[in-house]
Amino acid sequence: MLKNRIIPCLDVKNGRVVKGINFVDLKDAGDPVEQAKIYSDGGADEICFLDITASNENRDTIYDVVEKTSKKCFVPLTVGGGVRSVEDINKLLNCGADKVSINTAAVENSKVVMDSSKKFGSQCIVVAIDAKKNGDKWEVFTHGGRNNSGIDALEYAKQMEKNGAGELLVTSMDRDGTQVGYDIDLMSKISSKVNIPVIASGGVGNLDHLVDGIKLGKASAVLAASIFHYGKHSVKEAKEYLESKGIPVRI
Amino acid sequence: MNVTIVDYNSGNISSVINSFKEVAKDKVTIEVTSDLNKIESSDKVVLPGQGSFKSCIDALNNIDGLTDTLNEIAIINKKPLLGICVGLQMFADIGYEETETKGLGWISGKVSKIDNQNGKFKLPHIGWNQINIVKDGKIFKDINNNSHMYFVHSYEFIPEDKNVISSTTDYSSNIVCSVEKENIFGTQFHPEKSDKIGLKIINNFINL
Numbered sequence: 366m367l368k369n370r371i372i373p374c375l376d377v378k379n380g381r382v383v384k385g386i387n388f389v390d391l392k393d394a395g396d397p398v399e400q401a402k403i404y405s406d407g408g409a410d411e412i413c414f415l416d417i418t419a420s421n422e423n424r425d426t427i428y429d430v431v432e433k434t435s436k437k438c439f440v441p442l443t444v445g446g447g448v449r450s451v452e453d454i455n456k457l458l459n460c461g462a463d464k465v466s467i468n469t470a471a472v473e474n475s476k477v478v479m480d481s482s483k484k485f486g487s488q489c490i491v492v493a494i495d496a497k498k499n500g501d502k503w504e505v506f507t508h509g510g511r512n513n514s515g516i517d518a519l520e521y522a523k524q525m526e527k528n529g530a531g532e533l534l535v536t537s538m539d540r541d542g543t544q545v546g547y548d549i550d551l552m553s554k555i556s557s558k559v560n561i562p563v564i565a566s567g568g569v570g571n572l573d574h575l576v577d578g579i580k581l582g583k584a585s586a587v588l589a590a591s592i593f594h595y596g597k598h599s600v601k602e603a604k605e606y607l608e609s610k611g612i613p614v615r616i
Numbered sequence: 617m618n619v620t621i622v623d624y625n626s627g628n629i630s631s632v633i634n635s636f637k638e639v640a641k642d643k644v645t646i647e648v649t650s651d652l653n654k655i656e657s658s659d660k661v662v663l664p665g666q667g668s669f670k671s672c673i674d675a676l677n678n679i680d681g682l683t684d685t686l687n688e689i690a691i692i693n694k695k696p697l698l699g700i701c702v703g704l705q706m707f708a709d710i711g712y713e714e715t716e717t718k719g720l721g722w723i724s725g726k727v728s729k730i731d732n733q734n735g736k737f738k739l740p741h742i743g744w745n746q747i748n749i750v751k752d753g754k755i756f757k758d759i760n761n762n763s764h765m766y767f768v769h770s771y772e773f774i775p776e777d778k779n780v781i782s783s784t785t786d787y788s789s790n791i792v793c794s795v796e797k798e799n800i801f802g803t804q805f806h807p808e809k810s811d812k813i814g815l816k817i818i819n820n821f822i823n824l
Contacts, residue, residue, distance in 0.1 A: 366745065366746070366786055367743050367745045368743060368745065370743050370744065410743065435630060436638070439631075439810070439812070440766070441766060441768075458627075458628040458630065459628070461630040461634060463809060485628060486666045486668065486671075488742070488768040488769070489627075532740075560739060562742050562743070585742070586743065615744040615764040
C-alpha cells in the first residue's frame with residue numbers, strides 16, 4: 366500500500382541553511398547539501414528546499430545547491446521559493462530538482478502552472494498555497510505571506526488541480542512557526558475538495574502533530590522544518606512514531 | 617562497456633543521469649545523447665520518460681530515425697534496454713493519455729488511466745509503495761520482495777501477456793510496476809529516486 370511521506374524542509378538563504386540540524390559531527394552546519402544528505406540517509410521520503418534569498422543578485426546560489434544535492438541524494442527533491450516563470454522551473458529541473466513548487470507566480474499568472482505542467486508534466490509541478498483564516502474561510506497570501514490576494518483557498522486549490530498541479534503544498538499562515546500543530550480544518554477541507562495529494566505544512570511542534578496531519582487532516586504527506594532541526598527529533602524517530610500509531614510509512 | 621541514456625527532450629532526466637553516474641563510477645561509461653550512431657553502438661540503452669505518453673512519443677518521433685534505431689537495438693540486436701516510467705509505458709501498442717497514441721509496440725498491451733474508484737484513490741499515485749515481485753527478474757537480483765520504490769504516475773501499463781510482468785504494486789488494484797521480456801526491461805517506478813534499493817536495481821541493469 367502507498368505510504369504516507371515525511372518531508373523535512375530546509376530554508377536556504379544565499380546558498381546557506383538558515384536553521385538546520387545542529388549535530389556535533391557536522392563539518393559545516395550551514396551546508397544544505399550535507400544537511401539534505403543526513404535527512405535522506407535517515408529515511409526522509411523527500412527533501413524540500415525553500416529558497417528565501419531576498420536579493421536578486423544572490424538568487425542563482427540555489428541552482429548550485431540543487432545541482433550538488435541531486436548528485437548525492439537519491440530521493441525526490443522539491444525546490445521552491447522565488448519561482449517566477451516556466452524558465453525558472455526549467456532551470457531548477459535541469460539542475461536536478463524533481464519537483465518545483467510555485468507560490469506567488471501561480472496566483473498572479475495561472476498560465477505558469479498550465480504551461481509548466483504541460484511542458485514538464487504534472488508530476489513535477491507543486492502549487493504551494495499559503496492560507497490564512499478570515500472568518501469562516503481561508504484566503505490565499507502571496508509574497509512570503511505579506512500580501513493578501515483575497516482569493517478563497519478552497520476554490521483556488523480546485524482551480525490549481527484543474528490547471529495541472531500534481532500536488533498541493535498547503536501551509537497555514539496562522540500556524541506557521543507556532544509549533545501548535547497543523548490547521549487540521551484547512552488541511553482536511555482542501556484534501557477532500559481535490560483529487561490530487563495534499564502535503565500539510567505549518568505549525569508542527571511534536572510528533573503527534575504529524576499523526577494528526579495525516580489522520581485528521583487527510584494529508585498524503587507531512588512537511589516539517591523545525592522539529593527536525595537541532596536534533597529535536599530524527600526522521601527515523603518520526604517514522605517509528607507514526608508507525609506505532611498505525612500510519613503506513615516506509616521504514 | 618557503455619550505457620546510453622537516450623536524451624530526446626522527454627522532460628527532466630537529470631536525476632536519471634546522476635543516479636547512473638553514481639552507480640557506474642569509473643567502471644562504465646554513461647553517455648547521454650540523441651545521436652543515433654552513439655545509441656546504436658552502445659552496449660545498453662536507457663529510455664527515460666516524463667510527462668504524458670503522447671508528449672514522449674511525439675518527442676521520440678521528432679528525432680529523425682530514433683524509433684528505427686531503438687527498434688533495431690531492442691528487437692533485432694536484442695541489447696538490454698531499460699524503460700523508466702513513461703519509458704516503460706511506451707513499450708505498449710497504444711496509450712490513452714491526452715489522446716489515443718500509438719506506442720512502440722514491443723510488448724502488446726495498452727496504457728490506461730488508473731481507476732481511482734470515484735475519487736477514493738488520489739491521482740497521481742505519488743510516493744513510496746511496496747513492490748510484489750512475481751517473477752525472478754534479472755534486475756531484481758538481491759532485491760527483497762516488498763521493497764519500497766518511488767512512484768509518480770496516473771496511467772498504468774496493462775500488457776496482454778501477463779507472463780511479462782515481473783512485479784506489481786497495490787494501488788486501487790494490482791498495478792503493473794515492472795516488466796521483463798527477454799532483453800527488454802521496464803519499471804513504472806523511479807529507481808533513480810528510490811534511494812539505495814533503487815540504485816541497486818540500476819546496478820543490476822548495468823551488470824547484466
